[in-house]
């Protein structure tokens with residue numbers, strides 16, 4: 001009997017020990033569950049925060065934004081993209097937007113290729129699209145530039161109309177001044193001087209009007225480039241001949257070192273215009289010395305083109321595509337910090353230099369060179385001189 005009681009007691013003790021272990025385990029389990037729950041609460045809080053931040057972003061960013069995955073399927077977008085009708089989650093980007101250009105921009109970004117902004121038309125509006133890669137896809141941001149384009153067109157039309165309207169009275173004034181000068185033999189020297197000044201001012205105004213109207217024509221694409229296989233040597237030579245009297249008056253030599261056989265694929269009239277503007281400036285800003293027009297040898301051209309490629313706005317040009325023409329003077333030079341600005345409309349480095357001019361010559365040259373798919377730039381040392389370089393397409 002005592003034996004049975006002892007065994008039962010032992011069993012009870014063992015059961016009690018097991019129970020207490022189970023109890024301990026249950027306590028630990030419930031602690032772990034509480035911790036998990038806390039973590040879940042925090043994560044879902046963060047998720048909610050993320051979601052509402054995304055929604056706020058969607059509301060505040062007025063530019064349509066589209067996220068695509070690595071297969072270029074739309075995974076998310078903001079309200080602006082939705083309003084534009086391109087937010088078709090789950091569809092391919094091309095199905096959603098029907099834009100081959102946007103699709104190829106996304107493809108380039110995903111493949112890690114250049115991600116320069118592109119202008120493209122979508123739903124009758126003009127957008128500047130930018131794509132950036134992220135882990136698992138890309139994000140596309142579309143900036144609506146239709147209004148900017150419209151304003152640009154309005155500005156060009158306005159300038160074109162004004163310059164057209166100014167032309168007739170200016171020609172009349174010029175003729176009247178000529179007639180007056182021819183028929184006024186007995187006016188005083190002071191009156192003679194005033195008359196000369198009036199003629200100079202009328203000429204400056206006529207040049208400004210002429211250049212403004214040319215610039216607007218080129219900017220609006222109304223001056224199409226006639227690309228011909230032509231002799232570069234000849235074009236340089238005619239530009240130099242036309243400015244020879246001016247250079248001689250200033251006591252400057254102009255040298256054409258472009259090889260006679262050198263040809264290219266370009267609009268001869270327009271490239272002559274570029275050269276005239278550069279030579280005209282070189283004469284104005286060179287007190288003494290000489291002006292040389294040359295073509296860079298391949299190795300040096302390659303070095304210059306590498307610098308162009310390194311620039312984020314640069315072009316991917318190689319010596320197989322283009323020649324580089326240079327116009328070098330031994331003049332006053334241009335301060336380094338001014339160099340990036342000289343191609344802007346109406347920009348003059350130092351108005352006190354008082355060299356006349358409209359500030360439009362380089363802007364016109366830039367447009368013409370860019371219409372040939374090229375670039376124009378300058379290097380300069382103050383007091384030593386300036387070299388302008390521009391690209392010309394090779395003959396092929």
Ligand code: ADP
Nearest residue numbers: 281282285333342348349357358359360361362
């Ligand atoms: P402008 O009609 O005044 O010559 P451009 O657009 O041709 O207008 O040139 C802009 C400015 O750049 C000039 O006013 C001048 O200050 C500077 N510049 C251009 N070419 C040269 C040069 N060869 N040497 C020094 N300064 C120059």
